[in-house]
Amino acid sequence: MTSSVVPVSAETSTTRADGAVRPFTEEAWDRIAGWRAAVDHMPFVRALADGSLPAESFAFYLAQDAAYLREYSRVLARAAQLAPDPAAQGFLARSSVSALEVETALHRDWLGTHAGLAAGEVAAVEPSPVTAAYTGHLHAAASGSYAETIAALLPCYWLYAHVGSVLVDQARRRPGGLAGHPYAAWIGTYGDEGFQESTRQARSLADDAARWVSPDERARMLRAFEVSSVHEYLFFEQGTTCPTWPTPPVRAETRG
Numbered sequence: 102m103t104s105s106v107v108p109v110s111a112e113t114s115t116t117r118a119d120g121a122v123r124p125f126t127e128e129a130w131d132r133i134a135g136w137r138a139a140v141d142h143m144p145f146v147r148a149l150a151d152g153s154l155p156a157e158s159f160a161f162y163l164a165q166d167a168a169y170l171r172e173y174s175r176v177l178a179r180a181a182q183l184a185p186d187p188a189a190q191g192f193l194a195r196s197s198v199s200a201l202e203v204e205t206a207l208h209r210d211w212l213g214t215h216a217g218l219a220a221g222e223v224a225a226v227e228p229s230p231v232t233a234a235y236t237g238h239l240h241a242a243a244s245g246s247y248a249e250t251i252a253a254l255l256p257c258y259w260l261y262a263h264v265g266s267v268l269v270d271q272a273r274r275r276p277g278g279l280a281g282h283p284y285a286a287w288i289g290t291y292g293d294e295g296f297q298e299s300t301r302q303a304r305s306l307a308d309d310a311a312r313w314v315s316p317d318e319r320a321r322m323l324r325a326f327e328v329s330s331v332h333e334y335l336f337f338e339q340g341t342t343c344p345t346w347p348t349p350p351v352r353a354e355t356r357g
Contacts, residue, residue, distance in 0.1 A: 124308045124311070125307055125322060125323075126307055128323065129255075129327070136334050137330075140260065140334055143334070143338060144341055145158075145338060145341045147271075149284055150272050151272070152272070154284070156215055156283070157216075158343065159283075159284060160212060160215065160218075161339070162337075163211060163212055164208070164212060164218070165228065165229055165231070165336070166208060167208040167212075167224075168229075168232055169228070169232050169336070172240070173254075173257060174198075175197075175240075176243045176253075177194075177196050177197035177254065178194065178197040180193045180243065180247065180250045180251060180254060181193035183246075185247065193306075204290070207287070208223065211286065211287070230345075230346055231332075231335050231338075232336070232339075234335075235329075235336055238253065238328055239254065239329070242329075246314075247310060248307075248310035248314050248318055248321075249322055251306050252307055252322035252326040253328070253329045254303070255304065256330045256332075257329070257333065258299060258303040259303070260330060260333045261333075265288065265290075265291030265293075265296065268288045269289075307322070
């Protein structure tokens with residue numbers, strides 16, 4: 102089960118005014134409204150949109166994303182094992198392969214061309230404390246139920262799709278639009294219709310799973326979704342902070 106020191110958000114209503122149960126994704130999206138707004142206006146996203154983000158900052162972010170995707174692919178594969186029907190199993194299995202091969206290939210290409218990193222060096226990138234915390238949360242969720250696992254996985258789809266749309270909209274306002282934009286390939290990947298459709302399918306799986314759970318498990322799904330969303334914010338933020346693991350403090354030599 103998931104555990105985190107992330108503060109719990111204000112409770113959201115599970116039912117509509119007419120007494121009908123709200124779809125899980127509707128309630129979950131409302132629950133992270135503050136985090137969504139924070140992501141939209143954070144310096145990393147703004148600089149990425151207008152192309153002013155330093156290449157070394159984007160390289161750090163992209164290398165960490167490659168490290169993240171290795172573990173995200175494993176959790177997708179675990180979700181495929183837990184899936185209740187062939188359609189869900191097939192989608193999650195294909196998504197696991199795509200995360201490991203298709204998306205990571207985009208990262209390797211950019212890092213190889215612009216940062217001089219060979220494929221082996223990209224594969225050997227050590228996860229930052231931020232990346233390790235996020236993937237640790239996902240693996241913890243995957244030790245629980247299928248419903249909780251899907252809820253924890255969903256923000257990586259949904260917030261990336263959301264940010265992709267925001268980036269495309271903002272980037273098109275700059276002189277020349279996406280033409281000549283230094284990060285056009287990355288922005289295009291997450292803003293295109295194919296990724297948006299995958300996000301819709303992932304949302305549908307979460308809603309389907311939530312229909313059959315108890316109120317307590319729905320609460321755990323909401324919590325898993327929320328904590329993943331906070332990790333998404335921190336993951337974007339590390340594109341400007343570039344956190345590293347601390348080293349032991351040097352002890353002053355004692356005099357005899």
